[in-house]
Amino acid sequence: MNGSLDEAWHTMVRALLSDDGWDHAVASWRRLRQPYELALCLYHGARALLASGDRTGATARLKEAAQLVENLRAAPLARQISGLLRPRPARDGLTEREHEVLRLITEGLSNRQVAARLHISPSTAGVHVSHILTKLGAATRTEAAAIAIRKGLVGSCHDGR
CATH class of the missing domain: 1.25.40 (Serine Threonine Protein Phosphatase 5, Tetratricopeptide repeat)
Known part of the structure; x- marks a missing residue:
């Protein structure tokens, strides 16, 4: 076996x-x-x-x-x-703030680091991450980052977006 x-x-x-x-x-x-x-x-x-x-x-x-x-x-x-x-929205369905959080996730930032950058609480950052995972159909932050880059929702870490 x-x-x-x-x-x-x-x-x-x-x-x-x-x-x-x-x-x-x-x-x-x-x-x-x-x-x-x-x-x-x-x-x-x-x-x-x-x-x-x-x-x-x-x-x-x-x-x-x-x-x-x-x-x-x-x-x-x-x-x-x-x-x-559930039926998917026509676009990715992310809010402007969720796009900001997603960009920071693709840079490898933790919830605490995202919170510090955006001047929000770590728990609020966690809620945004949870919504992003659901909307992108991702099981992990890494998977969400990969989906975002593949779909062009954010730039890669080296292209300045």
């Missing part, structure tokens, strides 16, 4: 790095009967499908993932899945 588990993790990491190969990763975790990892791969696979315009395929994967995380009581992943199941 160790070899299968290692292969499943490697498959998942390759899919994360390339945003491709999610069906293979899903199959690996399904064979191993690991519901959380399966739900995570279904979620990421659905995000890739949404990016390619396949809302129907994405919805099927998200519904399966939602059922898995409900049974596991995995609230953070459930919120991410729920965010993708």
Whole structure:
């Protein structure tokens, strides 16, 4: 089983790095009967499908993932899945302040550092980060930064935007 588990993790990491190969990763975790990892791969696979315009395929994967995380009581992943199941606004849906916070996140700043730069409390910065993650369908700050750069919502750290 160790070899299968290692292969499943490697498959998942390759899919994360390339945003491709999610069906293979899903199959690996399904064979191993690991519901959380399966739900995570279904979620990421659905995000890739949404990016390619396949809302129907994405919805099927998200519904399966939602059922898995409900049974596991995995609230953070459930919120991410729920965010993708809701209809998306035409644009990225971020407020001007959220764009400012997102730009600082892409620079690698913590909530405390963001708060200091914007003269807000760390808890307010945290709320902005939470809203950004939901609106971008990201599970982590790093993923939100990658999405923002890929979609051109912010410049890279070196281009002065």
